[in-house]
Amino acid sequence: MKRTNKHSVLSDILLIIVLISVVFPFLWVLLSSFKNEADIINYPPKLFASHYTFSNYTDIWKTIPMTRYIINTVIYAVGVCAISVTFDSFTGYALARMRFRGRTFFYYVIMVTMFIPFAITMIPLFMELSKFGMINTYAGLIIPHATTAFGIFMMRSFFVGLPEDLAEAARLDGLNEFQIYFRIMLPLAKPQLITLTIFSLMGSWNDLLYPMLMTTDQSMRTLAAGLALIGGQHITYYGPVMAGTIISMLPLFVIYMFAQKYFIQGSAMSGMKE
């Protein structure tokens, strides 16, 4: 294809610059995870090393309880994701399509919570969980994240857009409100549910501050928190940290590759006259 348009050449250059700036840190981490410590901290830094090794990947397993961390992270991320996606879509549907007193009020209250930074609620939340004896428990990690304002907002926005005729046709077909939700509305929300699932998984999987705060016991740490605390008081071995980071990134990367086509899919209106 011949390109003569100046504008498109410029935008290509810009895209390449953005691409490099986004990809470079990942590339650095990936390559560093195969370098020995001397090559990593070498000054001036070099992207490529003289020789590569797998030792960081074996060392990380010896340095920290990786298996435990991975299990914890899976329980935390999958637990939060499953519960919050369920509740978010329930709540979003109710706020979008059910008539009840205070509907708008509750919606705005939920939306307002989106604007409160975690730093403000962090200490009260910690005290609350501590009083309930939920520090260092899976329940303590998962329950406070059982719904998210963003998820509710996203699902509500989708359900609001679905035509009322669909629900009415279903009602005439003999469905009750729960069946309408599960058999008609939810299947239509598949792309949104998958998107929300990925967002939620990513959020919890990579979450650092919250699990670090709510777990003090080594055996309850998640990957992100565990890797962050890997550094000793005086010395940090970067190679194993880089290897641990790559290991922690892999599952999300794979999931994203499989689910990305749903990110832009929206087929809900195709049976209706637009």
Add this chain to the structure above:
Amino acid sequence: MSSVSLEHIYKQYDGSDEYSVTDFNLEVKDKEFIVFVGPSGCGKSTTLRMISGLEEITKGTLKINGEVANNKAPKDRDIAMVFQNYALYPHMTVYQNMAFGLKMRKYDKDEIDKRVKHAAKILGLTEFLPKRPSALSGGQRQRVALGRAIVRDAPIFLMDEPLSNLDAKLRVSMRTEIARLHRSLDTTTIYVTHDQTEAMTMADRIVVMKDGEVQQIGTPAEVYDKPANVFVGGFIGAPPMNFFTLDFDGKYLTDADNGISLLLKPEQATKLDEAGYDGKQIILGIRPENIHVDEAFVQAHPDTVLDGEIVVSELLGNESQLYCKVKNHSYIAKVNARDHEAPGTKKTASLDLDTVHFFDPTTELVLK
């Protein structure tokens, strides 16, 4: 036997002071094709939705097959409904869409299959059964919506403007298809439309509505030939009926400002006289096809002449619509194509007094 009876039905929406439907009374007989027609917001869809159970009835009694159905759930009302925008489930195939209602009612798998395939055959949808609605055209989707109603084998069909999203040509062909289906399925059908042509061509009886109130109920011929009031006269028929507000002096109907003077037939004059309109105003209504411009007619009826000028003329092949003006009063004449003339032409027309309707200017009701 399937009948629907609406007795003094009212509808008032939450938060509204006014009734959207007021005192609606109708007896729909078995296998009848009833059309509710009226302008937007006249309450026709609301009434249909009250029959379906999708909308609550504020006051009055709805009976389906003689049983009070006010509080019956939509699914228990023995009705099938076709929506304006089809309301097909996008994530299901055509087959699944049609089978869904039966599946929910726990029909046997073989029975469902038989019914779906039969309906698909009637509607020419067999080859589309495995496809999703998104792969179909508007007309095909509307046929699937019809199919979904047909498979239910419900004795009562409700249709809410099912053709208004289709293009003009498709609308005409679907119109005949629905009429044919109605005959072959022997269902009682209530059909809502704002299109008076659909109402005229499909209905056994038409219910004309305006502002939540029934204006007239009758066969298409009755509604067309004997409109109950000015609104019905103006709404049914295209182009609409012409209206002239005229002074009655015992013999003549006149509009001095526009130079109109019509000599009534003696029996018409007597009738108006007896009704107490001598010296008062009256509204005369006449259909465009009853205003003639051919010379023979004009010469034979010199006492009902309008000396107008053509403002717009539309040649429609076999006929022509002349939009005329006599001073400040406009009227439309539907004439033979050979009488078609260009705008700006002076044209003398004559009214066929045997076909006119008289309405009271205050109540706008027809004088009988």
